[in-house]
Amino acid sequence: MLTIKNLHVNVDGKEILRGLDLEIGTGEVHAIMGPNGSGKSTLSYVLAGRDGYEVTEGEVIFAGKNLLEMEPEERAWAGIFLAMQYPVELPGVNNMSFLRESVNAVRRARGEEELDAIAFMKLVRERAELVKLPEKLLKRSVNAGFSGGEKKRNEILQMALLEPKLTILDEIDSGLDIDALRTVAEGVNALRSPERSFLMITHYQRLLDYIEPDHIHVLAHGRIVRSGGKELALELEEKGYGWILEEEAAA
Amino acid sequence: MSTQRELDDLVKAGYEHGFVTEVESETLPPGLNEDTIRFISAKKNEPEWMLEYRLKAYRHWLTLEEPDWAHLQHDPIDYQAISYYSAPKKAGDGPKSLDEVDPELIETYNKLGIPLEEQKALAGVAVDAVFDSVSVATTFREELAKAGVIFCSISEAVHEYPELVKKYLGSVVPHTDNFFACLNAAVFSDGTFVYIPEGVRCPMELSTYFRINEAKTGQFERTLIVADKGAYVSYLEGCTAPMRDENQLHAAVVELIALEDAKIKYSTVQNWYPGDEKGRGGIYNFVTKRGDCRGDRSHISWTQVETGSAITWKYPSCILSGDDSVGEFYSVAVTRGYQQADTGTKMYHIGRNTRSTIVSKGISAAHGQNAYRGLVRMGPKAENARNHTQCDSLLIGDQCGAHTFPYIEVRNPTAKVEHEATTSKISEDQLFYCRQRGLSEEDAVSMIVNGFCKEVFNELPMEFAVEARKLLNITLEGAVG
Numbered sequence: 001m002l003t004i005k006n007l008h009v010n011v012d013g014k015e016i017l018r019g020l021d022l023e024i025g026t027g028e029v030h031a032i033m034g035p036n037g038s039g040k041s042t043l044s045y046v047l048a049g050r051d052g053y054e055v056t057e058g059e060v061i062f063a064g065k066n067l068l069e070m071e072p073e074e075r076a077w078a079g080i081f082l083a084m085q086y087p088v089e090l091p092g093v094n095n096m097s098f099l100r101e102s103v104n105a106v107r108r109a110r111g112e113e114e115l116d117a118i119a120f121m122k123l124v125r126e127r128a129e130l131v132k133l134p135e136k137l138l139k140r141s142v143n144a145g146f147s148g149g150e151k152k153r154n155e156i157l158q159m160a161l162l163e164p165k166l167t168i169l170d171e172i173d174s175g176l177d178i179d180a181l182r183t184v185a186e187g188v189n190a191l192r193s194p195e196r197s198f199l200m201i202t203h204y205q206r207l208l209d210y211i212e213p214d215h216i217h218v219l220a221h222g223r224i225v226r227s228g229g230k231e232l233a234l235e236l237e238e239k240g241y242g243w244i245l246e247e248e249a250a251a
Numbered sequence: 252m253s254t255q256r257e258l259d260d261l262v263k264a265g266y267e268h269g270f271v272t273e274v275e276s277e278t279l280p281p282g283l284n285e286d287t288i289r290f291i292s293a294k295k296n297e298p299e300w301m302l303e304y305r306l307k308a309y310r311h312w313l314t315l316e317e318p319d320w321a322h323l324q325h326d327p328i329d330y331q332a333i334s335y336y337s338a339p340k341k342a343g344d345g346p347k348s349l350d351e352v353d354p355e356l357i358e359t360y361n362k363l364g365i366p367l368e369e370q371k372a373l374a375g376v377a378v379d380a381v382f383d384s385v386s387v388a389t390t391f392r393e394e395l396a397k398a399g400v401i402f403c404s405i406s407e408a409v410h411e412y413p414e415l416v417k418k419y420l421g422s423v424v425p426h427t428d429n430f431f432a433c434l435n436a437a438v439f440s441d442g443t444f445v446y447i448p449e450g451v452r453c454p455m456e457l458s459t460y461f462r463i464n465e466a467k468t469g470q471f472e473r474t475l476i477v478a479d480k481g482a483y484v485s486y487l488e489g490c491t492a493p494m495r496d497e498n499q500l501h502a503a504v505v506e507l508i509a510l511e512d513a514k515i516k517y518s519t520v521q522n523w524y525p526g527d528e529k530g531r532g533g534i535y536n537f538v539t540k541r542g543d544c545r546g547d548r549s550h551i552s553w554t555q556v557e558t559g560s561a562i563t564w565k566y567p568s569c570i571l572s573g574d575d576s577v578g579e580f581y582s583v584a585v586t587r588g589y590q591q592a593d594t595g596t597k598m599y600h601i602g603r604n605t606r607s608t609i610v611s612k613g614i615s616a617a618h619g620q621n622a623y624r625g626l627v628r629m630g631p632k633a634e635n636a637r638n639h640t641q642c643d644s645l646l647i648g649d650q651c652g653a654h655t656f657p658y659i660e661v662r663n664p665t666a667k668v669e670h671e672a673t674t675s676k677i678s679e680d681q682l683f684y685c686r687q688r689g690l691s692e693e694d695a696v697s698m699i700v701n702g703f704c705k706e707v708f709n710e711l712p713m714e715f716a717v718e719a720r721k722l723l724n725i726t727l728e729g730a731v732g
């Protein structure tokens with residue numbers, strides 16, 4: 001589904017990603033861990049097509065297409081969804097209308113019929129229940145004044161509505177209490193299927209208990225320095241990143 | 252970064268209503284002197300008192316200087332280079348029905364999406380269409396007449412209802428008020444007169460569409476609306492103008508008078524030609540709008556959506572003379588390209604328990620400059636008077652500007668004035684977030700802007716709100732993609 005080869009990315013003239021390789025198969029769940037500032041969010045933004053991230057080398061192929069040539073909204077239409085580490089507030093924009101515009105924009109782009117107000121309302125109610133997002137949040141402005149956990153749940157609601165092919169979750173677990181973490185994980189698991197892939201960025205083993213990944217990678221110094229299975233996360237939890245970085249330096 | 256350019260593109264929408272209608276007009280050559288005024292007055296077959304009124308205003312105007320206190324910049328206006336009269340050819344006898352109206356004109360309205368016929372049938376709106384300086388189509392007169400409502404052109408009112416005109420014309424905005432109002436009093440071309448008799452609720456929303464169509468012809472509209480005791484009227488004013496390459500002066504005067512327990516709701520969508528990308532050729536819009544809540548418990552509400560004109564200079568105001576009277580001002584002003592707007596309101600609290608609400612939303616994009624200028628004056632007798640002002644600015648890009656000039660004068664210790672102001676910016680983060688969710692940049696901007704303006708749009712009558720939203724989208728959309 002997603003192939004990243006030798007990706008180099010500059011931000012403000014500084015090289016943040018330095019030859020990153022990653023392959024995510026259809027239906028797979030991958031987790032990326034790594035020290036603060038190692039470039040995890042940068043990777044997610046580059047995949048989503050945000051301005052200001054300059055790709056100097058390498059390629060990214062998504063579902064057979066050159067992702068780097070596509071506009072952010074085209075990537076969204078193609079099925080890329082990024083749940084952001086810091087979801088953005090849109091004061092004055094009604095959350096329900098935003099969700100509907102978003103869903104219909106994606107449907108339009110895919111040549112599907114738009115949902116009318118009633119059909120959409122039904123769908124949104126059903127999905128909101130799945131992520132236990134209180135209905136009153138649908139009536140408020142998008143993320144404006146939402147608590148940290150509410151924002152994250154709102155991201156998951158959007159994911160559940162858009163049913164993306166590849167979901168990137170950037171620290172979806174940060175700021176969530178234990179119950180909310182479970183709810184969010186259930187939301188993600190409900191969407192897990194042989195057709196969908198996930199890339200989760202996290203610092204904590206706990207998320208991986210709820211959403212079990214197929215592969216775990218360590219991102220450091222702008223590169224994947226180690227990949228493994230679930231046991232890698234346990235090892236990291238225990239020993240931190242120091243030993244990997246040392247081994248890498250020695251190599 | 253490329254982002255600035257993209258934002259520039261985004262707001263560089265072409266002017267949708269840029270086309271010119273070919274209608275033969277009788278146009279006065281440029282220039283202004285007493286003979287010009289006599290010509291206008293004679294053309295309209297006006298009684299002596301009207302001519303005297305005009306001449307008095309003209310003589311006073313000669314003593315005035317153009318104001319320069321607004322946050323606006325423009326080349327000096329040459330008042331001798333402007334033509335002060337133009338009328339469609341058939342002005343003399345005036346059409347009896349739409350069939351008699353110049354087909355070109357009907358076509359113009361159709362292009363603007365203002366099908367008179369449809370409006371008559373669907374919305375029940377009577378339209379007094381002002382094309383250049385003379386009214387050419389008036390509908391629904393009979394139905395209004397049944398209710399006792401007078402809805403006609405000012406010229407007609409001068410002949411048919413001289414007592415009402417004499418009593419109220421210039422009683423809210425005297426010719427001595429300001430430079431532009433004074434000019435208007437001298438040379439006003441035509442406009443609308445509305446009188447709602449005591450206790451009558453006007454059976455339909457009244458609407459006038461204005462359109463400047465003659466090159467170099469100043470447009471000097473005059474509107475006078477009187478709501479007698481307990482009467483109610485909602486009046487809609489909307490305008491668009493064709494593409495022009497020379498500056499056009501527009502100096503209108505609107506006077507509203509609400510007697511005891513009367514309510515006037517006045518809504519405007521203003522979309523005059525804003526000029527080309529460099530700001531050349533747009534309309535200079537210097538308007539004096541003022542309402543007098545003359546009676547106790549009277550209510551005047553101004554709602555405006557200002558998207559056009561190169562320059563907007565406009566402060567719809569309320570004089571709250573009657574006790575317990577209410578004044579409201581809801582405004583959205585958009586400037587993009589090189590547009591400049593200096594707009595706001597004045598609330599003069601004179602009577603006791605008078606209340607006013609001001610909600611102003613300024614949107615600046617590209618090189619647009621938007622100034623809110625508001626005055627709230629609590630007079631010595633304004634016991635327990637209240638004002639609440641909310642003044643928000645939204646910036647799109649970082650080359651535009653928003654400025655706020657609130658003036659507050661309180662001469663009564665029991666009066667209360669509240670002022671809130673915010674400035675925000677459509678951020679890269681917000682646009683990216685929306686695009687990540689599948690929205691185009693245009694849709695994202697329009698969604699954020701519409702959210703920002705919601706409080707004001709909610710005040711507009713339904714059909715008008717839809718139109719305003721559409722207009723705003725057209726204004727801010729553009730060359731993206």
Ligand SMILES: Nc1ncnc2c1ncn2[C@@H]1O[C@H](COP(=O)(O)OP(=O)(O)OP(=O)(O)O)[C@@H](O)[C@H]1O
Nearest residue numbers: 011012016034035036037038039040041042043085
């Ligand atoms: N716009 C920017 N301007 C300058 N530096 C930036 C910018 N964006 C990111 N960086 C830098 O790039 C590096 C990687 O940042 P990134 O946000 O990708 O890290 P991260 O791995 O997600 O960290 P965390 O675990 O703290 O979320 C950091 O050193 C950061 O300061």
Ligand SMILES: [Mg+2]
Nearest residue numbers: 040041042085
């Ligand atoms: Mg991060």
